[in-house]
Amino acid sequence: MTDAMIPFESLEDPYWGDHPEIYEFEVMLRSFIYGELRGIRYHQDLADFLERNPTIAFTLGFKPDFGPENEYPALNVFQTPKTPHQTTITRCANKRFLAQAERFITDVADRVEAYCRRHTHLVEMHELWSETDDTNPGESEEKLDPDGLTKEQIRRLVNELMRHVCPNISFQRGVSKQIRKNLFLEVIAHCGLTNSSVYGGGDVFDIYLCPEEEELPHGRTFFDHMEGIALEEMLEMFDAAVESMVGGAKDIGLYDRPVDLAIDVTTVKYTGIGKSFSFQTLADPDSDEWSKRERSEAKAAIEEWELEPIVGEDPADIKHANFDNLEKRAAARRVKDCVRWVNGTKDQDEEIAYGFQFAAAAFAEHTCPMIYGVKPINNRTGDELAGHVRQFVERAQDLVVVDTVYMDAAYGRCSEVHNLFHYGHGFRTGDRFDVEYVTKVPERSRGRREVLEERYKIEHRFEDGKTALSIKRNYGFGDQHSGTGNAHTTLVAVKKWSVDTVADKVTDRVVFATNHQGEDPVELMRFINGYRDRWVIENGFKEVKKFLAETRSSSEKPRLFYFLFAVLLFNVWMLIDRVAKKRLGMEFAGEPIIKFEVFVAAVANFMRPVD
Known part of the structure; x- marks a missing residue:
């Protein structure tokens, strides 16, 4: 060479x-x-x-x-x-x-x-992984028992599949050579699997898993090292690990056909100073109604984020920044901007329950769901959300063949997002995806009400006893007066999945937006119903949060790293389960045969350094 x-x-x-x-x-x-x-x-x-x-x-x-x-x-x-x-x-x-x-x-x-x-020469064209434990190469793998994998078999599978993750997550840069390679990774994996912090969980690791001659770094050292990794570098390491996992999945026959994508937003609860108090405590931080901690945190936040102008004001006015005075309005807006990537959760009323928010994209495949893309959300502007969608779709196209993109309602309100996809009229420019999409239309959307009430021009109207369907094609975003804008879509009202019979066409139906060009209303409704596959990512989020290491840090870097690593552990769990099913001759879909608790025990107890 x-x-x-x-x-x-x-x-x-x-x-x-x-x-x-x-x-x-x-x-x-x-x-x-x-x-x-x-x-x-x-x-x-x-x-x-x-x-x-x-x-x-x-x-x-x-x-x-x-x-x-x-x-x-x-x-x-x-x-x-x-x-x-x-x-x-x-x-x-x-x-x-x-x-x-x-x-x-x-x-x-x-x-x-x-x-x-x-010329009858030999060349090493295929180096396949051994199905035996790398630490005991002479030991043969016993036959897998479909009625219950042994602890040793699961450990071997874990060690085999963690090879997709460990080599891609590097803590070696700038770390003392006296610290064993991957020690940081082992401790954080242990903390993620036990939902503990690098302080308390690190102490447990030090007692039970750390070799006697090895001294575990202080918890502060872990945070300092994560702070030293650039955000872009974290995301690059995550992308590399996912790319390796997708390759491993394809090796066993997964993702061998067009794959649907699910894009959504999730919130990780934040309880640090500046975010665990209410609008009421800001209005009256000295009230005896609050606990000592609430008063302390409210006063600390007021001082740290310069919120003095709004102290004593009406809580509702603070929440909505409803002030003519520019200084007070600016202070009210700082309440949610005082920590990067932290936004208010949608299910709160007068309380400020904030959290770190991440946009994520998954392969919505029941055969093997996998979260392949993550981006932190700073604010929910149309440009930022559209940028996430573009990056997620382009990344997926590098890994698999993309079929349909399903997006949460947060994306349905943005004309910038709809404008990323070719609608079907006129020529398709190179900056638009030739991919079909479905997104839920937000509750307060003007177009949603128009379709539900069948105002203006509706191409297909609701018929009682037949299909609970209303269709408005070529709906325009942007100009509220003319109804046209720089993006077009088709709005479709369908029966809510939780409703048996539509008694009220407004309250019992939900609206979706799509660029699907099907003319047959029944076929269009079937296409919209594929949106249910998006719940794969909702369920995935619930499982991912089980792998999150605990922290009260307000810094965005440890928060991002913990979330990325939790996603990788979830992906490994899904892939390990499918590898086991493949070797047992079982169908990929269905409940995991390697239960969450078993996987956690296997990784936590048998985590090995990868050299």
């Missing part, structure tokens, strides 16, 4: 100009070809292989970790080559290797394989 002639004049590196300190394009390309020939399929496996094989890394062109390369090559064995982290390899594949380079890599591998077959 080192001496092979490569036509670099035909391959472009668009990343080099803005990032001149990155690894050489030629070295990365030769490494990818080498990995393809060796059958190293996943980016984290290639990173681990290069790190474990310094001689091969030097031969491929990687430089020593410190100082210039020795002029005597034989002395390089005393140095360690600086090899790329998995996120660097993924970034190279996504941003440096254009279509020509990707085709070149696969073409070389195909030609070499064909040559070897013609």
Whole structure:
């Protein structure tokens, strides 16, 4: 591979100009070809292989970790080559290797394989994982019992599937070499699985799981290290782990057909200073009606976020920022902006119950639900929500073939979101997805009321005793006077799933928006009913929160990291269950045969470092 002639004049590196300190394009390309020939399929496996094989890394062109390369090559064995982290390899594949380079890599591998077959040579084209425990390679896997997996079998499955996660989550940067690799990851996994903090849960880990000669870092060290990881880097590590999981899922026959997507927003409860008090405590922070803690937190928040102008004002006015005085209005608006990514929950009235909010996207597949995308929400502007949808759909298209996109009502109110999808009239521009979508229309939407009451032009009207369907096509967003705007959709009113018979066409029905162009009303209703698959992500959120490590931190970085890691643990649980079902010859869908409590015990008790 080192001496092979490569036509670099035909391959472009668009990343080099803005990032001149990155690894050489030629070295990365030769490494990818080498990995393809060796059958190293996943980016984290290639990173681990290069790190474990310094001689091969030097031969491929990687430089020593410190100082210039020795002029005597034989002395390089005393140095360690600086090899790329998995996120660097993924970034190279996504941003440096254009279509020509990707085709070149696969073409070389195909030609070499064909040559070897013609000349009866052997080449390692497929390195498959062993189904035995890596820590005991001589031990054979006993036959799986469909009536109940043994603890040892589950542990082996856990160790096998955690290989998708651990190599992609790096805590090694800037950490003292005296701290064992993956110790941070093991402790946080333990805390997530036991819903404890790095303080209390860390103490339990130190007593029961940490080797006697090993000293566990202080809990504050964990937070300091998470604060040192850039937000973009956290999301890149998460994307890399998900990409590896999707590859593992495809290996057992999952996602082999077009996949539906579910996009939703979830809230993680926040109880830190500035968010656990009410509008009433802000209005009268010295009242004897409040507990000592409520008074203390209200006064601390008033001082920290400069809320003095609204102290003593009416709680309702504070909630709605209903002030003519600009200073008071600005202070009222700061109440929800004082912590990044924290927003008020929709089911609260006069109380300020705030939480960290995340947009998330999942494969809405009952065969194996998987949350593949996460973005923190700073505020719910149309531009921000539309940006999340665009990134989620594009990311999914890189991983699977996308069928239909189902979105929560938060997205149904934004013309910017509807405008991302081709509606079916006129030419489709390149910035619009040629994908069908369904989103629920919010309760207070003007268009929702128009369709339910069948105002203006309704193409299909509700017929008692037949279909409880009303359809308004070519509905325009934007200009409330003309009814037209920069986005168009079809509004469809259907019977609520919780209602047997429609007695009132307004209260017993719900409205959806879609770009589906079906002319048959009954077929359109069947298409809308597919929205129920979106509940896959709702159920997923409930399970993900079982994996959240506990924290009262107001910092967004630990909050994001904990949520991302909880999602990865949920995905591993789903994938492990499907791998077990595959080996047992069972159907993928249905209740997990590896129950949540069993999975938690397996990971918490048998978490092993991945070197």
